[in-house]
Amino acid sequence: MHKTSAWPLALVYAGLIVYASLYPFVGWRDQGMAPMLFLTAPWPKYWTGFDVVSNVLGYMPVGFFLTLGALRTGHMRWAVWVAVPVAALLSLAMETLQIYLPSRVPSNLDWVLNILGAALGALSAWGLEKLGVLQRWSRFRASWFVHDARGALVLLALWPLALLFPTTVPWGLGQVMERLEGGLAVLLADSPFLEWLPVRDIELQPPLPVAEWLCVVLGLLIPGLLGYCVILHGGKRLWFLLWMAVLGVGVTSLSAALSFGPEHAWIWLRAPVRGAAVVALVVLALLLWLPPRAAATLAVLALGVYLSLINQTPIDPYFEQTLFLWEQGRFIRFHGLAQWLGWLWPFAALFYVLSRVWGKESRN
16 A cells, blocks of 8 residues: 555546536536437537547546556556546536537547547556556655655646646746736626725736746746755756756747747747756756755745746736637647646645645655
């Protein structure tokens, strides 16, 4: 029996699937059709390769992590046989609810593809177990990380996915204040509570170059410090640092390619960004032997400064047009996953590092 990061990751992915499946959550109404009519409807006449791939890939992590969680906690016999039906029921519920959303179209093909994705994910986890890969991962985890590193490992696994959603500043996650203010204003419209809503006297102004530069530095520094909270050895921290840098640059380039086209994949990597990235990596290299609790404390300070700066940065109209393409175009299937991770990841990281500063696990 082991504590495993698979269960929280499965819950995170299931929640994000619910959001992505029911977005934009407006216009709910009874359209006069039986909720599960789509199950007996003919196969859709029009579909694209992107739809097929996205429906399969979207449910693979759920099947994988449900099975992995069962395997890691000793429930070998029913791992696959429960994971796939659970994912199938989740998909069925989402497709059924879409019948009440005029902007979404339930599909029996989507449901079958979702089940296929969950089955592929579950069989992948089962195969890795049979090949002994999971045992090797357990040994690797025991030698690299402190005993209770689940929270940090979940956050580090989600960080690249959060970077897929377009950001105004490279690695600029957690920019929620402007949208939160607008959402609250709409929610409280025509109510007396609107007068209690704090409103800024002036519009947000474009950040000074030094503030934007500092956001880039901190955006890369924070996941590095998070890793230092659960990795003790300096040499292993250096390897982690190198892989984090490669992953951060690679995923940000992928996001730019998805948003603006493959020819613009590296448009974000301007000279100031390259300089800021080098500074962040040099600082992390100088901190290779920092004690874990000190790393958590420094991460708390970095997150406080970073969230203050990034939420004083306005969203420019060109960037909003990019977000519109994500929210209304073919990226809608990834919208919930990427957007919510991009918004909430720094706040979840702040909660975690605070727990390591104040909690018992900081002494591990």
